[in-house]
Amino acid sequence: MRYVARRMGLFVLTLWAALTVNFLIPRLMPGDEATAVLSRMKGVNPAALHALQVEFGINTDQNVLVTYFQYLGNCLTGQFGLTASRVPVMTDILDKLPWTLALVGITTVIAFAIGTMVGVLSAWRRGGRLDSILPPLLFIVSTMPVFFVALVLLYVFAVTLGWLPIASNYELGSTPSLTLGFASDVVSHAILPGLTLVVVTAGSWIYTMRNNMVTTLAEDYVRMARAKGLPGWQIMLDYAARNAILPNLTGFAMQLGYVLGGSILVEYTFSYPGLGYLFYTGTTNHDLPLQSALFLVYTLAILICVLIADFASAILDPRTRDS
């Protein structure tokens, strides 16, 4: 229980740190980007303008501390002001969130499942056919930059072969509906970005899982299990894999940060209109409120996943609970 409480503490603390960093950046940075943005905002409703002023800390004669708490309050209630095109930031974000959530969520689960399974099997049959082909191949791919894999897949399957669409999340002009046709349209647009993320991340799952398995398989308790004459699959899964998967679970959270960062580049390459693409358009429009809100959204997403991973390893590994 103490472990869980401590991890919750870290969650709150990191969230607070991210909020504070976000608050400090406009104040510590040289230049007057914020003023420039605000001057473009003339004529919007006073409450929204005030929220922005609070966020950037300009044109207010208030105490910094008061502004800070106002800012924290605004963030906790999801009030991030307006984007450059004067839509509430939250509206824009909620509009794109499902696309990124589905893309990143599904691909991460697939990559984790495939990577862990291949890692277990290739360590179990070390030096076998699977072990000598898949891990090295996917490891090489996983060290490649996300966007390069995306570009190659885009060039081969969309530009040259024309099997899959080049950009966007569904065919331009079609209206979202719950029909089979629309669903397959959405899936066909998601295949290439999704494949990119799976291919790029599966390698490191395999790599860590395989190496952990190799170390675990040399442990005395595995030899003991063999001596007891337990069936091979039981030794592989219950004795070796169960212990070898623990570092992977903690790695999960870190990997997710990488995947989320990578998804920005993937969405940019495939013009896939999720949060990452929104982030990119934010940089080209100098849309500061949008960018800082997105930074917080990404941080929150990662924190939640870290927490889930922590709970999972607390359930699977009694040692984390005691320490």
Added chain:
Amino acid sequence: MTIPMTPEAGAPVAAAPGSAAAPGSAAFRRFVQAVLRNRKATAGLVILALMSIVALFPQLFTNVDPQATIFDQQVGPSAQHLLGTTQVGEDVFAQLIWGTRLTLLITVIVSLAATVISVLIGVTAAYVGGMADRTLSLVTDVFLVLPTLPLLIVLTAYLPSGSLTITAVMIATSWAFAARQLRAQGLSLRTRDFLEAAKVRGERRSYIIIVEILPNMISLLVASFLGLAVFVVGFAAGLQFLGLGNSTELTWGTMLYYSQQNGALESGNALWMLAPGAAVAILGTGFALLNYAFDEIGNPALRPVRRRRGKPA
């Protein structure tokens, strides 16, 4: 890999702490041999050596000015322009060659600086312990979780765009993972007998950290540097690809940015985009191969099995 590895030749980094504390030339020679005998390490070294030569002497590979806008605009590959030309009539091949320098420089600087920071924070935390450790670990954990790319995007929005900004911001955001590993290693070393002995001898803290602890971390330091380099190569290029770098500076990332902006893939000029992308990938692979090899050298259990082992009795 015709010569079978003996345990001694293969595992100098895992040698007894006493011998690591006093590195002799024999240990170093064994280390070099181990690197040369490892196929992955050799391949990685060859890639990095080639890239370094290109970065140092680009004139040897092309006599075209990479920023001279004197050719036909955006034409595909030909004998004269191996990789075609850009939207303003620059030679893509010349750009690729000359872009190596800044790309490599940024990677090495960021990785080195981040490794140094991670040593300062990780080893200090492990050795000093107590309140300082808890504070430093907390800071590390916070930095570990903060999403790097979004943070970078937000930071670059306020800072003047350019390689200096990218470099500084990447250093500030990428040290945490290595620091955590170094702290873990430091903690496991702390209770070893040879450190206890040093303490009993009355050695100073700085002496213990520099002479007793750091030499035992060399393999981890090298691994941290290489791991960071793999990450930084792709990351810097990704940032520049998004247009967050200084677009007047010539790197592979800015080449990617311009080719993307001009739809190179769709307009029959795909090499303009794929070549710098592949260059980034190859450089990253070079670092990764070395890293992988160091893992194998440091941990003999991971080395590929040459002969299928018999079924365990």
